[in-house]
Amino acid sequence: MASxxxxxxxxxxxxxxxxxxxxLELTPLEGTQEEATEMDHKKNEAYTHNRINKYGYIxxxxxxxxxxxxxxxxxxxxxxxxxxxxxxxxxPAAVLMAEVVKLIICVGLVIQESGNVQKGCRSMYAxxxxxxxxxxxxxxxxxxxxxxxxxxxxxxxxxxxxTYQVTYQMKLLTTAFFAVLVLKRKLKKWQWLALGLLASGVxxxxxxxxxxxxxxxxxxxxxxGFSAALAACFISGFAGIYFEKVLKESDISVWMRNxxxxxxxxxxxxxxxxxxxxxxxxxxxxxxGFVWYLVVLQAAGGLIVAVVVKYADNILKGFxxxxxxxxxxxxxxxxxxxxxxxQFACGTAxxxxxxxxxxxxxxxxxxxxxxx
Numbered sequence: 001m002a003s004x005x006x007x008x009x010x011x012x013x014x015x016x017x018x019x020x021x022x023x024l025e026l027t028p029l030e031g032t033q034e035e036a037t038e039m040d041h042k043k044n045e046a047y048t049h050n051r052i053n054k055y056g057y058i059x060x061x062x063x064x065x066x067x068x069x070x071x072x073x074x075x076x077x078x079x080x081x082x083x084x085x086x087x088x089x090x091x092p093a094a095v096l097m098a099e100v101v102k103l104i105i106c107v108g109l110v111i112q113e114s115g116n117v118q119k120g121c122r123s124m125y126a127x128x129x130x131x132x133x134x135x136x137x138x139x140x141x142x143x144x145x146x147x148x149x150x151x152x153x154x155x156x157x158x159x160x161x162x163t164y165q166v167t168y169q170m171k172l173l174t175t176a177f178f179a180v181l182v183l184k185r186k187l188k189k190w191q192w193l194a195l196g197l198l199a200s201g202v203x204x205x206x207x208x209x210x211x212x213x214x215x216x217x218x219x220x221x222x223x224x225g226f227s228a229a230l231a232a233c234f235i236s237g238f239a240g241i242y243f244e245k246v247l248k249e250s251d252i253s254v255w256m257r258n259x260x261x262x263x264x265x266x267x268x269x270x271x272x273x274x275x276x277x278x279x280x281x282x283x284x285x286x287x288x289g290f291v292w293y294l295v296v297l298q299a300a301g302g303l304i305v306a307v308v309v310k311y312a313d314n315i316l317k318g319f320x321x322x323x324x325x326x327x328x329x330x331x332x333x334x335x336x337x338x339x340x341x342x343q344f345a346c347g348t349a350x351x352x353x354x355x356x357x358x359x360x361x362x363x364x365x366x367x368x369x370x371x372x
Contacts, residue, residue, distance in 0.1 A: 089286030096272075170229070172195070
């Protein structure tokens, strides 16, 4: 006896179709595809939402950390070099130790980037040792950064923290100068205006300092401090552009490049220390908890900037720098008996405004607005 299914198949034979097959197979299949598409859409939305939240979180956390690091470094360097201690630490020793700490951090980041210790070590051996000719390309910036960091200690020893913080923003001007000279980069009109405002602001700050905006400590020379800061700015500008050129000409990661940079900085830092102190004896003399904190803070600076550049933009980075300047000024008034003058306030405002203006990127016009 024929089943009900068979009877239905026969009854639909005249149409040349199989209604039962369609009902039983195609309809459920269509429903499954719709459900799968909807589920995929929801998954993609959730992934995108989580990714945006994650990157947004990293962006703002890194900016907060950069702001605190910028403000804390200038204030801490000033305090470390002017406090009353039995044995003052050697600034070349602090610079050398900062490179050691940075090397350790970057090695850890390369290993994390590679997936495990074995792969990370193999990668570093291949890039740093076997391809040593390429490693030598970062000799120039590694030497210059050692000199720059030593000059910053000289500047921090002779300028109050607020003046030091504002003056060191001249590195924006020198970086732009070398970007035009070395990388043939073209600056926009508002960027040239920003550089002019920056120079004017720093000049006002220096005039304010020389007319009694801050008090000297014994043995302090504002001329020496300003000269050291200015030299550090020129070195920072050239070294930064040179290192950027090296980074862009290869596919080696920024962490691996920093391993090369720190590794080559060690002999330069050692030579600098020996020239100043005469021998390697008492390398860590005067190093206490605060000095080690300062060393780690200085080592972390460049790495924090790398994260900010990756996840944020120039305007937000400029905002972080500006807030750091304000923090330095406020804290200096309480810790270092710094007196805020009208000249200093105007100069600082010009510097902060120039930072924002230089990093400004106008929005491109929407082509849809031109449609009639």
